[in-house]
Amino acid sequence: LVIYSEVQGVFEKSSKSFKAGTNYKGGESLIKVNNEEFIASVVAQRSLFKNMITSILADIKFDYPISIDKWENYLASIDITKDLPSLPDIESNQEKNYITGKSIFSTFYTIQNLEVRLKKYKITAPYSGALVEALVTPGTTISPSQKLGTYIKENVFELELNVNASLQDFLKLGTTVNLTNISKTKEFIGKVTRVTPQIDRSSQTIKIFVEVKSSELKEGEYLEANIYAKNVDIA
Numbered sequence: 001l002v003i004y005s006e007v008q009g010v011f012e013k014s015s016k017s018f019k020a021g022t023n024y025k026g027g028e029s030l031i032k033v034n035n036e037e038f039i040a041s042v043v044a045q046r047s048l049f050k051n052m053i054t055s056i057l058a059d060i061k062f063d064y065p066i067s068i069d070k071w072e073n074y075l076a077s078i079d080i081t082k083d084l085p086s087l088p089d090i091e092s093n094q095e096k097n098y099i100t101g102k103s104i105f106s107t108f109y110t111i112q113n114l115e116v117r118l119k120k121y122k123i124t125a126p127y128s129g130a131l132v133e134a135l136v137t138p139g140t141t142i143s144p145s146q147k148l149g150t151y152i153k154e155n156v157f158e159l160e161l162n163v164n165a166s167l168q169d170f171l172k173l174g175t176t177v178n179l180t181n182i183s184k185t186k187e188f189i190g191k192v193t194r195v196t197p198q199i200d201r202s203s204q205t206i207k208i209f210v211e212v213k214s215s216e217l218k219e220g221e222y223l224e225a226n227i228y229a230k231n232v233d234i235a
Contacts, residue, residue: 001129001151001152002149002150002151003030003031003123003149003150003151004146004147004148005031005033005142005143005144005146005148006117006120006144006145007035007038007117007120007121007142007144008033008142008143008144009033009034009035009038009121009141010140011032011137011138011139011142012033012034013029013032013138014029014030014031014138015028018030018131018134018136018137018138018149019131019134020134020149022130022131022134023129023130023154024129024130024151025125026125026127026128027124027125028124028125029122029123029124029125030123030125030149030151031136031142031148032122032123033121033122033142034121038114038118038121039118041114042114042115042118043080043081045107045114046084046111047080049107049108049111050075050080052102052104052107053071053074053075053078055102056071056098056099056102057071057072057075059098060095060098063094063098064091064092064094064095064098067088067091067095070088070089071088074087074088083112083115084111084115087104087105123148126151127154128154129151129152129154130152130154131149132150132152132219133149133150134148134149135149136148136149152219155214155215156212156213157212157214157219158193158210158211158212159179159190159209159210159212159223159225160207160209160210161207161209161210161225161227162200162205162206162207163205163206163208163227164204164205165199165200165204165205167227168195168199171192171208171227172192172195173192173194173195174191174192175191175192176189176191177189177190177191177192177212177225177226177227178190178227179210179212179223179224179225180223180224180226181221181222181223181224182222182224188212188214188217189212190210190211190225191210191212192208192209192210193209193210194208194209195207195208195209196208210225
């Protein structure tokens with residue numbers, strides 16, 4: 001898994017030392033980018049939205065009295081330090097048109113997009129694993145689309161193989177692959193997880209990807225593969 005940033009800011013901290021070889025558990029913080037300025041902007045937008053809801057209550061009470069309780073309850077549920085709650089259900093097309101005309105919907109979804117972006121200031125480990133490449137350190141200014149490092153799942157590896165294209169009909173997902181290290185001292189079992197449909201014109205091969213799980217393997221280690229594809233009759 002290649003880690004990229006979707007936001008800009010200063011790399012503030014990680015739950016552990018952000019260096020190659022560091023292990024993380026799923027859900028632990030890999031990188032937290034300083035978001036104080038962006039938080040202030042989102043809070044300000046929520047406050048304005050709350051004021052918008054307040055400004056329409058008098059009209060709703062007069063024109064749509066059956067809906068006033070739900071809008072008052074909605075207003076009370078807004079906490080500008082937290083994500084906005086979902087908008088209440090609309091009782092009629094007339095009420096919907098009124099709410100639309102007051103820009104309630106557009107403002108709500110704009111703030112929702114900001115809230116989604118706010119969550120991107122913190123990158124967490126999607127599963128237990130380890131960093132194999134770390135390209136930034138705390139204090140570094142990070143830019144959108146910048147590569148920050150590479151993270152791998154603990155004891156789970158993927159091996160890319162090029163095989164003769166004539167065997168593509170026999171290489172199915174789940175096919176067992178016998179693997180050995182170069183010195184032939186260790187054996188592993190893998191399974192085909194992906195098969196590319198395109199044939200390389202120059203080599204007439206296709207790529208297959210094999211997943212292997214082992215605590216004895218290291219990222220970057222060379223392996224040899226034996227794949228059982230089909231029986232061949234010898235006259």
